Structures are given as structure tokens and as C-alpha cells.
Amino acid sequence: MKIAIFGGTGDLGRGLAITFAAAGHEIVVGSRSQERADQAAAGLKEGYPEGTFIPMENAAAAAAGEIAVVSIPYEGIESTIPPLAEHLAGKVVVTVVNALKFGKSGAMAVLDLPAPSCAHQIQDLAPEAKVVVAYNNLPAAALQERHPVDSDVLVCGKSREAREAVVELTTAIPGCRALDAGPLANALIIEGMTALIINLNKRYGGEASIAISGLENAPERTPSH
Numbered sequence: 738m739k740i741a742i743f744g745g746t747g748d749l750g751r752g753l754a755i756t757f758a759a760a761g762h763e764i765v766v767g768s769r770s771q772e773r774a775d776q777a778a779a780g781l782k783e784g785y786p787e788g789t790f791i792p793m794e795n796a797a798a799a800a801a802g803e804i805a806v807v808s809i810p811y812e813g814i815e816s817t818i819p820p821l822a823e824h825l826a827g828k829v830v831v832t833v834v835n836a837l838k839f840g841k842s843g844a845m846a847v848l849d850l851p852a853p854s855c856a857h858q859i860q861d862l863a864p865e866a867k868v869v870v871a872y873n874n875l876p877a878a879a880l881q882e883r884h885p886v887d888s889d890v891l892v893c894g895k896s897r898e899a900r901e902a903v904v905e906l907t908t909a910i911p912g913c914r915a916l917d918a919g920p921l922a923n924a925l926i927i928e929g930m931t932a933l934i935i936n937l938n939k940r941y942g943g944e945a946s947i948a949i950s951g952l953e954n955a956p957e958r959t960p961s962h
């Protein structure tokens with residue numbers, strides 16, 4: 738599948754790019770600047786020579802991708818998404834975006850967003866896209882280094898078909914399984930949980946992620962190679 742990543746030049750974008758490329762997907766590395774996209778794609782190719790990394794500005798990436806991932810800071814949603822909306826109509830659009838702020842006592846979720854969550858804001862700005870929230874809680878560094886992430890990926894979105902597409906896509910990530918956690922209404926909970934993970938990492942060290950126990954009929958995690 739051809740996966741466009743907006744902000745594919747960033748930490749999580751590059752981590753997902755290399756991970757999906759290693760599973761055989763073609764990656765369109767999106768950026769606000771063709772030059773930064775070129776540099777990031779060259780770096781990704783150096784890190785994983787077998788992969789296909791196509792550098793493009795975000796709008797061209799949106800048109801080229803069969804599925805898209807929004808991997809930018811939340812402050813950029815309002816300027817980034819509207820010019821892409823037409824190209825995203827009918828496509829699954831995964832958002833990893835978290836709205837976080839940092840105080841003396843640690844990371845906190847931003848609650849006074851223009852919409853109930855970052856995912857809702859993206860859905861509002863690209864109304865015909867099938868927006869799904871996923872990968873918000875995964876550590877970028879481990880993905881970039883292609884270390885297995887023993888983690889569950891919580892997936893929320895309006896369209897069940899889109900959620901299932903993301904569950905399937907997640908089989909590409911060693912050590913992960915995605916779980917269909919229901920409607921987009923709960924997206925803020927997934928996004929905000931990243932603040933807790935950052936605080937746990939700071940308090941106890943390491944790279945925490947989410948693991949759900951007690952499910953009887955959930956899929957197995959993709960084996961770590």
C-alpha cells in the first residue's frame with residue numbers, strides 16, 4: 738500500500754515510515770518543504786535501503802497516498818489540513834497527533850482545543866476523510882531504531898471499516914497489535930494518555946507504552962523478529 742505521512746520528516750513520522758517500509762509498504766514522505774522531504778527520504782533510504790521513500794510536499798503526498806498519516810504538532814492542524822482535504826476525501830486518515838503542554842509538574846493534555854480532540858479537529862477540517870486515531874502512544878525512537886514495541890495500539894474512529902483497515906495495517910509493526918476501541922468520541926482519551934506515558938517515563942525511566950490485559954478474543958501481537 739502507498740502510505741502518505743504528513744510530517745514524515747519528524748520523529749514519529751520517520752519511525753512509522755521505516756517500520757511500514759520494512760513491511761513492504763511504499764512511503765510518501767510528506768513535508769511543508771520539498772527540500773526537507775528530500776532530505777528525510779534520503780535519510781530513511783540510508784537507514785533502510787530496501788525501502789521505497791518518495792519525497793513530496795504535503796498536498797502532493799495527500800493526492801498520492803492511498804492511506805494517510807497526520808504526524809505533526811497539534812498547533813499545525815489548522816493550517817495543514819484544509820489544503821489537503823479534497824485529496825483525503827474517502828481515504829483512511831490516521832492521526833497520531835497529541836495536544837500536550839509541559840509544566841513544572843509534568844506533561845498534561847491540552848483540554849481547551851477548538852474541537853473535542855485533535856482527531857475531531859482533523860475530521861472537521863477534512864469532513865469526507867475517514868479519520869482514525871492510532872499510534873499516539875508509541876515511542877518514536879524505538880520505531881526509528883526498528884526495536885520491537887511490545888504494545889497495544891488503541892484505535893478509534895467513526896467508520897468501522899476504517900478502524901479495521903488500521904488494525905490490519907498495524908500487523909506491520911513488530912510487537913504490536915491494534916485493538917478496535919470504538920468511536921472517535923473517545924479520541925481525546927487516547928491522545929491525552931500520552932501525557933501519562935511521558936510522566937511515567939520520567940518518573941521510572943524506560944519507554945512505556947500501553948498494554949491491555951484480560952481480552953478473550955483479541956488478536957495476538959505481531960511477533961517481534
Ligand SMILES: NC(=O)c1ccc[n+]([C@@H]2O[C@H](COP(=O)([O-])OP(=O)(O)OC[C@H]3O[C@@H](n4cnc5c(N)ncnc54)[C@H](OP(=O)(O)O)[C@@H]3O)[C@@H](O)[C@H]2O)c1
Pocket residue numbers: 743744745746747748749750767768769770773774808809810811812813814816817833834835836872873874875876877878931
Ligand atoms: N515523538 C514521539 O515519540 C511521539 C509519539 C506518539 C505521538 N506523537 C505525536 O506525533 C506528532 C508528531 O510528533 P513528532 O515528535 O514527530 O513531532 P516533530 O518531529 O516536532 O514534528 C513532525 C513534523 O511536523 C512538521 N511540523 C512542525 N511544525 C509544524 C506546523 N506548525 N504545521 C505543520 N507541520 C509542522 C515538521 O515537518 P516539515 O517541517 O517537514 O513540514 C516536522 O518534521 C505530535 O502530534 C506528537 O504529539 C509523537
